């Protein structure tokens with residue numbers, strides 16, 4: 309099988325380097341990632357492993373939910389929801405649900421009382437299932453939301469509530485695991501050797517994605533395609549490693565911000581998944597690229613000015629899919645009062661692609677290094693491929709700056725302070741701050 313993704317650099321002068329100088333470092337990291345048993349690298353081979361049982365149980369629970377509910381409420385934060393939301397939004401209609409799915413909404417990724425209040429109000433007259441997802445089983449945001457929605461389900465459905473609550477968590481430990489066991493909730497497990505932000509292709513992402521109507525078999529097939537190709541050690545053959553090396557080279561040249569940009573608004577949440585993957589994997593020990601994202605052409609009328617000629621701190625990674633499922637043609641208007649007849653009968657997707665080309669050239673000429681990642685179609689197969697591509701590139705990237713891609717010690721700091729404050733220990737915190 310062949311590469312589904314083409315990487316090009318528009319302004320090669322920034323990368324007038326001999327990539328072969330990275331070859332031995334990349335090979336060493338590659339062997340570590342592929343062979344280590346000490347890190348949570350289960351996601352590397354999972355797309356290649358037998359998974360028919362997982363697929364059939366996800367599909368059968370998804371069918372049950374679609375039959376008995378109007379809406380699935382997914383409770384999770386970080387890696388426990390971003391991937392599902394990313395794929396759902398990329399592949400379901402902007403307005404209304406996918407013909408093969410139902411509405412899937414998310415909670416437990418913030419602590420806004422207004423959000424919870426309004427979500428509950430929106431559920432009136434709708435049949436509901438919930439899927440609570442937490443690997444540790446004790447993260448504050450989803451745990452609080454689960455407290456709310458468990459009671460909500462019990463009040464609405466009485467004894468039948470437990471049939472409508474599905475827990476996705478660690479196979480052995482954690483508070484959520486204990487609750488699920490005690491109350492007989494159905495469970496999906498998150499493999500212990502797969503960390504949160506690398507877990508979208510496990511039940512964490514697959515169940516909500518399937519309920520939303522997206523073809524998870526195609527998604528996993530695309531990931532498998534990538535898992536086979538990206539097993540190559542050599543930089544010439546491994547596109548993910550080449551992308552990792554290019555971004556590392558730009559980072560070393562002083563470009564500290566990577567701006568992921570695309571021209572399809574449906575990808576906004578895919579951007580968020582990417583941002584978390586790279587930000588949490590790479591940003592530690594005072595190192596790492598700052599991952600930022602923009603949606604064009606919307607943001608060309610906002611942050612575009614900065615990109616074109618603000619502080620030269622960023623490079624741009626343009627993500628582009630050549631074919632988008634739906635399109636619309638510019639109508640001919642005999643009045644032509646807006647002088648736009650020269651575009652009549654042109655497709656919007658075509659005009660959008662042309663604006664992408666123009667933007668890339670303008671930014672490159674303005675001195676912004678531009679990397680283009682191009683795929684043929686925005687569909688489940690290509691997104692599965694792309695997810696795997698980014699995860700593999702991310703692991704390589706983090707090791708290139710000599711940080712551990714799989715931990716997140718920095719996330720603990722805010723939690724600690726918040727818990728101190730919630731436990732009424734403000735005084736201790738302020739005392740410490742004034743020392």
Ligand code: PA5
Nearest residue numbers: 386387388442443444447504505
């Ligand atoms: O990538 C990660 O590990 C994190 O973003 C977690 O996914 C996130 O903190 C949620 O954790 P949990 O699933 O344990 O509730």
